[in-house]
Amino acid sequence: MQIIFQIIFSLFAIAALGLVWRRRADGLLSKHSALWWSIIWLAVLALAWYPNSTQVLADILGIGRGVDLVTYCALAFLFFTIFRLTIKIESLQRDITKVVRRDALEKNNI
């Protein structure tokens, strides 16, 4: 049964890696971001085939099970991503306001 999950996760991680580098080739992703995303998807691939490897790190950090460590890390990563997206959206909103304001003032022409 475990092999099915390993294959599904592996295919997913490989597809994601391919997408990352295709976006990099299209110039939509910086080298820095492409590297970080590659590390994340390679880690997913490694964990799929060596699920017990997380136990070593979990023991060092005093967390009971390896799977708990993965869950905590995933949650932290998701929260951080949401935080960054929120800031980015607000920044875009402010840029839109600047454009709308300039348009309103230019049309009025003091």
Add this chain to the structure above:
Amino acid sequence: MIMILVPAHNEAKTIENVVKQLLFVGDKVVVIDDGSTDDTALLAGNAGATVLRHTLNRGQGAALETGHTYARQSNADFVVHFDADGQFDFRDIPRALASMKEKNVDIILGSRFLGKEQKIPWLKRAVILPFARNIDRLFGSVSLSDAHNGFRVMNQRALNFIQLTQDRMAHATEIPQLIRRYNLRYAELPISVSYHEFGQGPIGGFRIVRDLLVGKFM
């Protein structure tokens, strides 16, 4: 020059009357039409206001800052913030200007709690406004008897310092923050407010807190 800024979003019912009244007490009335889908802009222009039109709805704070930019470019001596829904009394403007001179301050902020008793909905008076006052203090505002009162009068000095970055309703907390940051001289003035609608509810309050928190990371 006394310039009265009126941010408006779908206020066709009241804008004409508000502009006509304001022209009695100000040199120039500027309506910032914030992406209205009704005839607000047309009616305001016909009533004698200068209309600045946001093609997209950007929020009250954004509309006020557009008005501020226009006022700075026009070299206005005094700027008044006035709501478009007709809940304020235009006769409070000359009182505010006189009070500003008398007290030698840079900005006058309207208050619903200093004067005669106002008809403020119970939930707003007893729960929402005290909570909002504490939130304002938490975010570094000067201490005020009223929170989020849209009636303000400022001189050129205050206008140059008060540059709003909060597009939505959190600008009402940002203004007292900027007053404190730049050591502006301020005073409160009791004004009349007649409620036509409830205004901001608890959800609006949470949105303001969220905007203020996000603003800290910008």
